[in-house]
Amino acid sequence: MSEDRPLNHAEMLSVLDWYRAAGVDLAVGEEPVDRFAQRPPSPRAVPKAAAQVAERPPDALPLGGDPTEARSLASSAQSLDALRDLLGAYDGCGLKHRATQLVFADGNPGAKIMLIGEAPGAEEDRQGKPFVGKSGQLLDRMLAAIGLDRTKVYIANTVPWRPPGNRAPTPEELALCLPFLQRQVELVGPRIVVTLGGPAMQTVFSTTNGIIKMRGKWSNVSIGSHGAEAMPTLHPAYLLRNPAAKQQAWKDMLSLRLKMHAFGLD
Numbered sequence: 001m002s003e004d005r006p007l008n009h010a011e012m013l014s015v016l017d018w019y020r021a022a023g024v025d026l027a028v029g030e031e032p033v034d035r036f037a038q039r040p041p042s043p044r045a046v047p048k049a050a051a052q053v054a055e056r057p058p059d060a061l062p063l064g065g066d067p068t069e070a071r072s073l074a075s076s077a078q079s080l081d082a083l084r085d086l087l088g089a090y091d092g093c094g095l096k097h098r099a100t101q102l103v104f105a106d107g108n109p110g111a112k113i114m115l116i117g118e119a120p121g122a123e124e125d126r127q128g129k130p131f132v133g134k135s136g137q138l139l140d141r142m143l144a145a146i147g148l149d150r151t152k153v154y155i156a157n158t159v160p161w162r163p164p165g166n167r168a169p170t171p172e173e174l175a176l177c178l179p180f181l182q183r184q185v186e187l188v189g190p191r192i193v194v195t196l197g198g199p200a201m202q203t204v205f206s207t208t209n210g211i212i213k214m215r216g217k218w219s220n221v222s223i224g225s226h227g228a229e230a231m232p233t234l235h236p237a238y239l240l241r242n243p244a245a246k247q248q249a250w251k252d253m254l255s256l257r258l259k260m261h262a263f264g265l266d
Helices: 009-021 048-054 067-076 080-089 122-127 134-144 171-188 198-205 236-241 243-262
Strands: 113-117 154-157 192-196 219-223 226-233
Touching: 067 080, 067 171, 080 171, 113 171, 113 198, 122 134, 134 236, 154 171, 171 198, 171 219, 171 226, 192 198, 192 243, 198 219, 198 226, 226 243, 236 243
Parallel strands: 113 154, 113 192, 192 226
Antiparallel strands: 219 226
């Protein structure tokens, strides 16, 4: 058994990093509490409404966001810079209050190919750019294999703030962020959209189908008022966990290459 001793500086930083990755972002008290010594409250002492709220995780509590307000704000943006500023000032989505910073986009705003992922991860949250962690490095290699790089594509996510603990965004959070994504697509005006992973595919294609059934298939989709040819493919993070699936992703990249050639974008 390890010695019961105070943690040193490096160990404390390691613990804090672990807490941050798990979504722990605030302390509930200055002094430790022995929960085993506490007597559980009588069921009669807990009002029904309070009990229902207590059962919900803190990051799922409603913060009063209004999708109608989000649509109005997003539609008022006349440029990508203006849209970024609006998102930076927008407080309607609770994800913002637990993220380090806004992760708006990366790549070339004038590109005719747009990639859309689900949500920023821990490294993206630190750097403020999408797909810069290990999955982003794999994405860069996938793009390079068909002659693309970040100067030739535009990359964004369905939500621009990291969900605590890298959990999936809730339907409410997606609804609040979707108008901003739609306006982002309208302002970029891509001819080709590639979604990365199941959640991004379900958002962009308005479907409940799974990614394995949909990947590699082209459709014409409307995102806001903009229409584009779109194809879902597997998320690079999934490929890191399931290397055998890289063969399917490679087929999708070849399909993207053929679509680029058909549109004269190669």
